[in-house]
Amino acid sequence: MRSGRENRVGIRPPGVCGAGHDGLNGAVSGDRCMRLDVGDWLDGLEGLAYFVGPSGAVVACGERNLRRFALENGAPELADPSAVIGRNILDFVEGDEVRNAYRGFLDTLLNDKSRAISFLFRCDAPNMRRDLRMGMSVVRSRGETRGVLFHSTTLKTTTRLPVRIFDFKKHRVVASALDDPRAVRMCSFCQKLAGPGLDPSIAENWVDGSRYGGAAAVQAPIQHDVCPPCHHQWVDTLLPRGSGKKLTPRQIDILRQLCQGHSNKIIAYRLGTTENTVKTHLKEIFKRIGARNRAEAVRLAFKTWPDFKET
Numbered sequence: 001m002r003s004g005r006e007n008r009v010g011i012r013p014p015g016v017c018g019a020g021h022d023g024l025n026g027a028v029s030g031d032r033c034m035r036l037d038v039g040d041w042l043d044g045l046e047g048l049a050y051f052v053g054p055s056g057a058v059v060a061c062g063e064r065n066l067r068r069f070a071l072e073n074g075a076p077e078l079a080d081p082s083a084v085i086g087r088n089i090l091d092f093v094e095g096d097e098v099r100n101a102y103r104g105f106l107d108t109l110l111n112d113k114s115r116a117i118s119f120l121f122r123c124d125a126p127n128m129r130r131d132l133r134m135g136m137s138v139v140r141s142r143g144e145t146r147g148v149l150f151h152s153t154t155l156k157t158t159t160r161l162p163v164r165i166f167d168f169k170k171h172r173v174v175a176s177a178l179d180d181p182r183a184v185r186m187c188s189f190c191q192k193l194a195g196p197g198l199d200p201s202i203a204e205n206w207v208d209g210s211r212y213g214g215a216a217a218v219q220a221p222i223q224h225d226v227c228p229p230c231h232h233q234w235v236d237t238l239l240p241r242g243s244g245k246k247l248t249p250r251q252i253d254i255l256r257q258l259c260q261g262h263s264n265k266i267i268a269y270r271l272g273t274t275e276n277t278v279k280t281h282l283k284e285i286f287k288r289i290g291a292r293n294r295a296e297a298v299r300l301a302f303k304t305w306p307d308f309k310e311t
């Protein structure tokens with residue numbers, strides 16, 4: 001309980017700082033009163049906030065929120081700001097694909113190709129679905145880029161039941177009997193299961209974990225994974241698309257024919273060339289537009305050239 005005296009000291013009229021400067025009068029006293037460091041600003045933001053310098057190193061962070069987030073997520077080693085400040089922000093991003101995406105974003109922002117980038121992402125726990133938003137904004141001062149503000153806020157949390165698929169005792173028996181115990185993979189996002197340890201006949205069919213039979217049915221080590229639909233929704237959409245190189249007129253023509261549903265053989269015949277040449281062209285086209293296969297190339301092509309369907 002605070003004493004009345006402390007309360008009186010704590011409350012100041014607006015515009016007057018603790019040292020007695022009148023914040024409303026004169027730039028000098030105003031400047032002195034308003035000297036807050038970047039960490040103070042970041043701590044005032046909701047959620048996790050970092051300021052990253054042009055080299056990618058974390059310069060400052062919102063310490064209070066960092067501490068709370070680290071402890072809530074079982075990472076006490078990150079609760080101390082000195083474990084974070086000075087390190088490259090990419091050191092905290094897991095997975096090559098996602099790290100490449102972040103590297104691309106940083107490059108885009110630091111080279112003034114964009115002022116801000118934002119996206120939705122998920123960071124789930126076994127009993128919790130968490131939807132978050134990441135915003136990255138360039139901080140400029142006196143005409144120079146000083147760094148990037150990373151700011152993530154939680155939009156929604158939904159509790160969910162952990163799927164009971166792991167029976168430690170059974171797993172120990174199975175593991176000791178097999179040289180190479182086959183794994184079951186679990187999608188961290190939707191909790192579906194796949195893998196030869198589940199049933200070799202449905203190894204790549206992701207099935208609902210809670211309906212599969214639970215701990216009685218799954219007797220293999222569990223690996224965390226992300227199923228293709230969740231991967232598409234939460235990872236692919238983050239990745240910068242393609243090499244960015246423009247397509248040549250010849251490549252556009254081939255892509256148009258692909259969209260019309262023609263096989264390599266027919267495309268080769270129509271262009272008076274060989275199937276191998278068409279294949280080589282397609283490979284380069286896929287690389288340039290960021291497609292992994294024909295279906296994706298067609299889907300992406302229609303976004304740019306909606307008229308490609310017509311013959």
Ligand SMILES: [Zn+2]
Pocket residue numbers: 187188189190191192226227228229230231
């Ligand atoms: Zn999934």
